[in-house]
Amino acid sequence: MDDSPAGPLPIDWPGRADEAARAVTSLFGQRLLFLPGTHLGAVVQPSGGLSSLFRPWHYWWQAHYVDCLVDAGNRELAKGATPASRFAGPGSPSAGRLASQLVNGIRLRNFLTYVNSYYDDMAWLALATLRLEKLAEETRKRGRRRNARLRRTLARQFDSASTDHLGGGTFWSKKRDFKNTPATAPVALFYARTGEPAKARALLDWLDARLFDPSQGLYLDGLRLTGSGEFLLENAIYSYNQGPVLGALLELGGEASLARAATLVEAIARNLTAQAANQILHCHGTGDGGLFTGILCRYLALAAADARLPDRVRGTAAGLVMGTADAFWSGRREVSPAEPLSRHGGKLLFSSLPQEPANATYPAGAAVELSTQLQAWMALEAAAAVQQWGKTN
Numbered sequence: 047m048d049d050s051p052a053g054p055l056p057i058d059w060p061g062r063a064d065e066a067a068r069a070v071t072s073l074f075g076q077r078l079l080f081l082p083g084t085h086l087g088a089v090v091q092p093s094g095g096l097s098s099l100f101r102p103w104h105y106w107w108q109a110h111y112v113d114c115l116v117d118a119g120n121r122e123l124a125k126g127a128t129p130a131s132r133f134a135g136p137g138s139p140s141a142g143r144l145a146s147q148l149v150n151g152i153r154l155r156n157f158l159t160y161v162n163s164y165y166d167d168m169a170w171l172a173l174a175t176l177r178l179e180k181l182a183e184e185t186r187k188r189g190r191r192r193n194a195r196l197r198r199t200l201a202r203q204f205d206s207a208s209t210d211h212l213g214g215g216t217f218w219s220k221k222r223d224f225k226n227t228p229a230t231a232p233v234a235l236f237y238a239r240t241g242e243p244a245k246a247r248a249l250l251d252w253l254d255a256r257l258f259d260p261s262q263g264l265y266l267d268g269l270r271l272t273g274s275g276e277f278l279l280e281n282a283i284y285s286y287n288q289g290p291v292l293g294a295l296l297e298l299g300g301e302a303s304l305a306r307a308a309t310l311v312e313a314i315a316r317n318l319t320a321q322a323a324n325q326i327l328h329c330h331g332t333g334d335g336g337l338f339t340g341i342l343c344r345y346l347a348l349a350a351a352d353a354r355l356p357d358r359v360r361g362t363a364a365g366l367v368m369g370t371a372d373a374f375w376s377g378r379r380e381v382s383p384a385e386p387l388s389r390h391g392g393k394l395l396f397s398s399l400p401q402e403p404a405n406a407t408y409p410a411g412a413a414v415e416l417s418t419q420l421q422a423w424m425a426l427e428a429a430a431a432v433q434q435w436g437k438t439n
Contacts, residue, residue, distance in 0.1 A: 173236055
């Protein structure tokens with residue numbers, strides 16, 4: 047009889063994603079003004095209670111919170127969508143139900159509308175609710191009519207923001223003085239996913255013509271109109287800007303788009319890794335930047351699963367997702383019962399930077415932002431998706 051060890055067990059990425067989901071929802075999730083049927087993420091914990099209503103509540107962070115819950119809901123669906131499959135246990139609401147309540151909370155917190163002053167914010171919510179609508183359809187849950195109304199409302203906003211000024215692209219805000227990748231790319235992806243491929247291609251072509259940096263193979267931030275009618279190039283490169291471009295190229299398909307997608311994945315691997323040898327993606331700290339690399343992981347996971355791409359490119363995309371997710375997981379820390387965060391439901395924290403442990407970026411007593419915890423959750427969901435697709439192909 048052979049008693050030799052069978053080797054290390056495979057990593058349970060869905061289990062890790064469930065732990066992240068429980069950590070984020072227990073620490074940040076709450077009803078809006080105690081109203082039933084609502085959910086909203088506190089932007090920082092410990093928070094100031096009702097005084098937090100007078101602080102920025104970050105519409106677009108909430109949109110990515112919806113997306114994370116849809117990820118968890120899709121994993122619940124794969125396990126039968128039974129109470130036992132729920133990430134927080136049988137006695138808790140499903141991830142899809144929480145996501146739907148969060149969409150309700152966003153509308154109420156935004157003064158009874160989904161329209162706000164920033165087109166990129168609205169694009170992220172539109173993309174998240176498209177995925178939520180599909181989940182609701184597959185689980186036969188309510189909310190599809192609301193999601194369809196939201197989609198129509200926001201589509202009109204995107205049409206009004208995608209103009210011929212500066213040759214094309216989408217305005218970032220209703221000030222209409224800045225056209226950038228953060229707005230143009232997710233709007234292009236929205237169009238690609240809602241049967242408007244010509245609009246999507248036009249936006250992507252504008253990005254290639256005006257904001258693509260061939261020396262790095264990546265997309266720059268944007269073009270800002272000045273008071274004299276000239277424009278100023280904002281040449282910063284952010285990880286998240288590359289994600290929805292990649293997603294839109296994959297959604298459109300075709301030889302040219304897929305070739306561009308493959309080239310973009312390779313450029314990300316060359317230029318956006320904090321530790322290239324370990325395939326750990328660069329992150330952008332806290333605040334809004336705390337979300338950026340989680341968003342990129344979401345779309346790299348799609349590339350890893352896309353059989354139309356070369357195996358080498360898919361392997362690169364998968365390696366970036368897994369390396370980054372593993373770094374977030376390895377750097378996590380438990381919340382001590384003596385910490386103020388524990389009184390707010392905190393149990394587990396992730397670092398804002400995957401190459402540094404949470405003990406360093408969030409020592410005991412530090413305030414923790416929702417954005418950074420969503421980023422780690424997104425990376426872990428992306429890893430779970432890559433692992434699942436690997437098992438089925």
